[in-house]
Amino acid sequence: MIMTLWRNARLATMAGPEPWGWIEHGALLTEGDTIRWVGDDAALPAGLQPEREVDLGGALLTPGLIDCHTHLVYGGQRAREFELRLQGASYEQIARAGGGIRSTVAATRAASDDELFASARERARTLMREGVTTLEIKSGYGLSAEHEARCLRIARRLGRELPLSVRSTCLSAHALPPEFDGRADDYIAAVCAWLPQLQAEGLVDAVDVFCENIAFSPAQTRRVFDAAKALGLPVKLHAEQLSDQGGAALAASYGALSCDHLEWLSDEGVRAMATAGTVAVLLPGAFYFLRETRLPPIAALREAGVPIALASDHNPGSSPGLSLLLMLNMGCTFFRLTPEEALRGVTVHAARALGLHDRGTLAAGQRADFVAWDLQHPNELAYWFGRNPCRRRIVAGVEATT
């Protein structure tokens, strides 16, 4: 395996005791797709003999960014709904009137595989251009065995065809499809019944539920989680986005990887997440676009030592943005995260929210996913918005283009 020395860089390794895991005159040695050594540029241990050297010209290097919560595969768009909301309709009203998620389900079912793939690939590329190297993609706009499988296959295909890792999450319990009107429990039974097929086809890395008064109840969430657990699949939850359903504590009792949104999270939910080691995934794009005013309990999460991640939540209804860097900025402006917490939120903690232990820091043994930025200091990642300082993206040790 070829060893490459990437030198003359300033490293925010996000590992070790230093703020940012900082190494001022840094270098990094990769062997194939793995980081072999990270340290001072002048201190490469004798015995490690790189075949190739790349001078990074003093660039800032961070771990590859991880967007740990997206709904990237869908048909159509919902700009008209945005107009209606601007005229006073609420997200909940639109959802209850059969718009919202359901309208995207209709557009998704009507789209061909190639159309769905092409539109999702374009979105993935936009995220990648800003340094994303790992992306989670949820199903949840198919809402039948056939269409959920189709969307998850497209997510897998993106991972095969792009220089990008894709983790796919089954969110079949996202909304009630029209053919199950008034029969939510029957729909949940159907979801639990098709989950083993999706799993057998290798399409599922985790299982998610939208637990909300406009979606599924805690009791229904439990049934989906029981089905996931029976298959050995990890769970995560859209919890406490619009109301406090006690979803976070429920998810934590299943050892959930993450609970996401959390604007209405209670103290009890915070404690349960801390005990279970569940990651809090904050989604400032949805908070912004739905013009929410209630903040997730950041101070309580910090105090309890709950790891905080940030993600785009890209979806056509509540967060149509495609910039993870903007989420760093919003995580700081809206949620008062520090810029260092924000970067942890899209590296180490995002990896953990996906159950991945081989990425998120620059350290020996980790996957060689990293980004070179045209920036002086890592705090600038959360500072600029509408500017893309990403210069090079290295995925599994290979310089990638988008």
Ligand code: DI6
């Ligand atoms: N919460 C959200 O914010 C998105 N899904 C979810 O469970 C919204 C999805 C949509 O409106 O299409």
Ligand code: FE
């Ligand atoms: Fe979401």
